[in-house]
Amino acid sequence: MTKVLTTRFDLKGEACDIDVYIKTGGYQALTKVLKESTPDQVIEEVKKSSLRGRGGAGFPTGMKWSFVPKQSARPKYVVCNADESEPGTGKDRDLMRYDPHQLLEGMAIAAYALNAPNNYIYIRGEYWYIIAILEKAIAQAKERGYLGKNILGTDFECNIYVHPGAGAYICGEETALLESLEGKRGHPRLKPPFPAIVGLYGGPTVVNNVETLAAVPWIINNGGEAYKALGTEKSGGTKMFTVSGHVNKPGNYEVPMGYPMRDLIYKDCGGIKGGKQLKGVIPGGSSMPVFTPEDVEKATMDYESIASLGSMLGSGGVIVMDETVDMFEMTMNTIHFYKHESCGWCTPCREGTRWLYKVCERMKKYEGKPGDVDLLDDLAGKILGKSFCALGDAAAMPVQGMIKKFRPDFEKRIKQNFVQLTAAD
Amino acid sequence: MFSPENEKKIDEYISHYPVKRSAILPALHLAQIEHGYVTDEDVQYLARRLDMRVNEVEEVVTFYSMYSRKPIGQYKLQVCRTLSCNLAGCDKITEQINHKLGIKVNETTPDGRFTLQEVECLGYCDLAPVLQVNFDYYEQITPERTEEIIEKLK
Numbered sequence: 001m002t003k004v005l006t007t008r009f010d011l012k013g014e015a016c017d018i019d020v021y022i023k024t025g026g027y028q029a030l031t032k033v034l035k036e037s038t039p040d041q042v043i044e045e046v047k048k049s050s051l052r053g054r055g056g057a058g059f060p061t062g063m064k065w066s067f068v069p070k071q072s073a074r075p076k077y078v079v080c081n082a083d084e085s086e087p088g089t090g091k092d093r094d095l096m097r098y099d100p101h102q103l104l105e106g107m108a109i110a111a112y113a114l115n116a117p118n119n120y121i122y123i124r125g126e127y128w129y130i131i132a133i134l135e136k137a138i139a140q141a142k143e144r145g146y147l148g149k150n151i152l153g154t155d156f157e158c159n160i161y162v163h164p165g166a167g168a169y170i171c172g173e174e175t176a177l178l179e180s181l182e183g184k185r186g187h188p189r190l191k192p193p194f195p196a197i198v199g200l201y202g203g204p205t206v207v208n209n210v211e212t213l214a215a216v217p218w219i220i221n222n223g224g225e226a227y228k229a230l231g232t233e234k235s236g237g238t239k240m241f242t243v244s245g246h247v248n249k250p251g252n253y254e255v256p257m258g259y260p261m262r263d264l265i266y267k268d269c270g271g272i273k274g275g276k277q278l279k280g281v282i283p284g285g286s287s288m289p290v291f292t293p294e295d296v297e298k299a300t301m302d303y304e305s306i307a308s309l310g311s312m313l314g315s316g317g318v319i320v321m322d323e324t325v326d327m328f329e330m331t332m333n334t335i336h337f338y339k340h341e342s343c344g345w346c347t348p349c350r351e352g353t354r355w356l357y358k359v360c361e362r363m364k365k366y367e368g369k370p371g372d373v374d375l376l377d378d379l380a381g382k383i384l385g386k387s388f389c390a391l392g393d394a395a396a397m398p399v400q401g402m403i404k405k406f407r408p409d410f411e412k413r414i415k416q417n418f419v420q421l422t423a424a425d
Numbered sequence: 426m427f428s429p430e431n432e433k434k435i436d437e438y439i440s441h442y443p444v445k446r447s448a449i450l451p452a453l454h455l456a457q458i459e460h461g462y463v464t465d466e467d468v469q470y471l472a473r474r475l476d477m478r479v480n481e482v483e484e485v486v487t488f489y490s491m492y493s494r495k496p497i498g499q500y501k502l503q504v505c506r507t508l509s510c511n512l513a514g515c516d517k518i519t520e521q522i523n524h525k526l527g528i529k530v531n532e533t534t535p536d537g538r539f540t541l542q543e544v545e546c547l548g549y550c551d552l553a554p555v556l557q558v559n560f561d562y563y564e565q566i567t568p569e570r571t572e573e574i575i576e577k578l579k
Contacts, residue, residue, distance in 0.1 A: 075443075087507045087546040120441075125454065125491050126547050128560040161441040166450050166489035169545070183446035183475070185488040201443055244509035244550035251551045286508055286546075317550060319508055330508065337507050337545050343488075 002230055004218040004238045005211065006254040008099045016133055018140040021101040027146050029220035030105050033112055034152050037220075042113040046216065048224025050236030055081055055172070055209030056285065056315045057390075058303050065206055067196035068114050074203035076116040079181065080107055082123040082210045083165055083172040087286035087337060088317025091240040092210035094252050096123075096130050099214070100137035104160060106213035108147060109220060111158040114206060118159050122177050125166040134162045169341035173389050174207040176343065187345045188389035211240055211316075231257030235302035239313075245320035246273045261291075261299040265320060276322040280406065284314025286334050287394030289401025290327070311401065327406035328413055331399055332360040338395035346388035353395050355379050363413035373410045377403050426470040431455045435474065445475040449485055453492055462493040490544070498533045498540030500578050503557040506543040509550035513565075518554055519543065521568035525575050538579070 008015035008024055015021050033042055047062030068076060080103065084092040096103060103121075111119050123131060138160055141147040149157045163181055165171050171180045175189035178200050199205020215237060219227045228236035235257035241264060244250045248270030255264060265271070265281070272278050281291045283299065289311040291299065299305050306313045321330065339353040356379050359372055380396040387393065403410055411417050427435065434455060438448035449471065456467040463486050472479045486492045504510075504519045519530065522541050526534050533540040549555035552564035556571060563574060 084548050085546060088509055088550050090548045090550050090552070093548050124548065125450070125489075126557065128454075129562075163441075163447075164451055164454060166453065167491035167544075168489050180450065181447060182444065183449040183477070183485065184481075185484055242551050244553055245512045250553070282508075319512070319550070321512065325512065330511075333506070333508055333511050340490075340545055 001256060002238070003254055004227070004230070005095060005102070005214050005240055006098075006252070008102070009094065009252075011098070013098055015099045015101065016097075016137060018101060018137070018144060021099070025221070026101050026217075027105055027141075027144075029217035030108050030112075030146060031152060033109055033220055034154050034156060039113045039115060042109060042220070045224045046113075046219060049215075049219045049227040050224075050231075050234070051212065051215055051219065051227065052235065052303065053209055054211035054215075054239065054316070056086060056287075056312075058313065061208065061212055064196060064208070065110070065113055067194065068204045068206060069197070072204050074201065075118065076114050076203050077200045077205040078107055078110045078114060078116045078119040079174075079177065079200060079205055079207045080119070080121040080210060080213055081172060081174065081177060081207050082121050082127070083177060084127075084210070084315075085124055085169045085172050086315040086317055087334070088242060088244055088282060088319045089285050089315040090242045090244075091252050091316060093127060093130065095210050095214050095240070096127070097133055100134050101141065102214045102217060103210055104134075104137055104141055104147065106216035107160055108151070108158045109216050110206065110208065110213060112156055114204075116206075117157045118161070120181060120200075121160060121162045122171070122181055123162060123164055124171075125164045128164070131162050131164055138162070168343070169337075170343040170389075170391055173391060176389070177207060178205065185343070187343055188391075190388075232300075232302050232304070234304050239301065239316055241301065241316045241318050243269050243318045243320065246276065246322040246325075247271065247320050248273055255301060257302040258305070259301045261296050261301055261318075264301060264318065265296065269320075272320070272322050274322075276324065278320070279323045279325050280321045280327065282317070282319040282321075282398070283311050285317035286319070286337065287397055288312045288314045289397050290405055292405050327402050327409040328360075328363065331402045331410075332357070332364060334398050335360055335395065338391070342391060342395070346392070348383045349387040349389075349392035349395065352379060352383035352387075352392065356395070356399060363410070366413055366415060366418040368414040370414060370416060372414055373403060373407065376410070426466060427455065427459055431459055439475070446477055446481075449475055449477065449482065450489070453486060453489075457492060461499070462496050496537070498538055500539050500558055501542060502539055502575075503542045503544045503547075505545070505547045505549065505553070505555050505557070507546035510546075510554040513553035515554040517568050518556055518566055518571050521571045522575070525572055539575070 051061040052058040170176045171186040176186040180186040195205040278293045335356045342349045380399040383392045384396040438451045472482045556563040556566045
């Protein structure tokens with residue numbers, strides 16, 4: 001299988017050194033575009049690749065770049081979203097700690113395509129030691145003339161600064177991220193205008209995930225068509241998946257789009273731990289509806305297949321749960337997360353997540369009232385599509401998905417059902 | 426207010442942005458590293474330094490969960506509690522700390538050395554369960570290793 005993103009992972013961090021990065025083909029793509037391509041040609045190549053945003057939304061990257069106006073009174077920006085905080089996801093962490101220059105090169109190419117001299121990596125504050133890795137890489141790249149002023153003797157200028165967040169899931173939402181970067185609370189902004197028109201400090205801004213930008217050097221070196229050909233017709237290229245939970249070999253795996261989910265779990269990850277049976281899989285991070293073992297058999301790892309089965313590829317966080325897992329407990333854990341992370345800006349999300357949790361609290365003690373399962377489902381439905389940003393949807397979708405697929409785990413939390421069940425024992 | 430070294434760092438941060446205010450998040454991290462938590466003086470000082478109003482600094486500090494406005498232990502023991510860590514048995518890590526140090530979640534030892542916190546997803550799902558001690562990570566942590574780590578820090 002062709003690797004795009006993880007070719008230097010075997011070096012276990014040695015590629016953080018620019019000499020190793022260059023020896024293994026690094027900075028060729030940047031050199032190539034500065035010599036041979038116009039910014040428009042770069043955008044065309046990325047469009048051809050059918051690369052889609054790897055942060056969760058899956059928006060076509062080339063199209064996102066093409067929305068940025070050519071002429072702008074205010075400076076333009078490329079912002080890398082390294083806030084990785086979707087539960088189940090730890091891929092950007094490894095992309096940055098094992099191969100930081102790949103990200104910097106991708107970002108520099110994006111900055112060239114958009115003519116953006118000053119650019120930021122917004123990284124979650126908990127990844128403190130990775131900030132040091134990135135800053136060292138930036139200093140090295142600057143020294144060698146791959147970043148800074150007059151890059152490789154041209155008049156292209158590109159600076160990259162690392163900006164730490166401070167523990168807020170909402171800052172992974174691109175407009176909240178921009179607010180945070182401006183030194184404010186991370187509340188989302190109203191869209192439109194989209195960041196491509198009015199973004200950071202009012203300037204046109206492209207916000208791309210780490211994995212998205214890290215794929216760009218390969219696309220430039222090998223061509224957009226070649227990248228697309230690695231995946232399926234509509235989902236081009238490869239994708240990283242963080243597999244966690246009850247598998248024998250949890251970890252980060254890069255596979256081509258369209259790869260069977262079954263193979264990922266049973267071949268690459270060595271199957272379910274302790275020879276137990278599979279109960280369910282969350283395919284794309286905690287905000288996505290859960291899959292049953294039957295869904296897993298049918299699913300391939302690409303946007304279309306996962307969507308056709310009623311979930312989303314999201315950020316690629318695959319959480320595997322064996323037969324011992326109580327899906328009510330998992331749902332309550334998820335709700336706790338979203339209740340904590342709701343930024344408080346809009347009522348449906350702020351209040352709705354608290355109400356969901358309140359109902360769960362009595363169900364946890366097997367004191368649920370008749371109708372509580374439907375109440376949970378209804379509450380989630382009243383958040384879904386009614387919140388200011390997608391965090392509300394992210395909180396609601398997994399709740400509805402869990403109830404739909406694993407209702408008995410919820411029903412037994414209703415007091416009268418519980419009494420009957422224990423009496424039958 | 427800050428050590429000369431951190432003052433220099435704040436100048437460096439300010440130089441990254443077109444507006445000074447953007448440096449508030451990194452500057453607050455420095456305040457916390459230097460003073461253990463974000464003090465009243467830090468808030469006043471950073472407001473002046475970054476051309477912000479005091480309430481603007483306060484609203485930022487209170488929004489982000491990594492900052493504390495109250496003194497906390499010298500070592501923050503943060504156990505991730507979200508899905509993958511939960512599946513991997515993070516409860517046992519928390520229990521081990523309860524047992525070893527006699528503190529519950531959100532409590533600090535009387536000597537001010539350790540604070541125990543449960544936190545949401547730290548991005549180490551494939552290496553769960555994870556324990557964060559200040560800025561250090563301990564991947565695939567076991568109760569036994571938790572005990573060893575605490576012994577070393579004591």
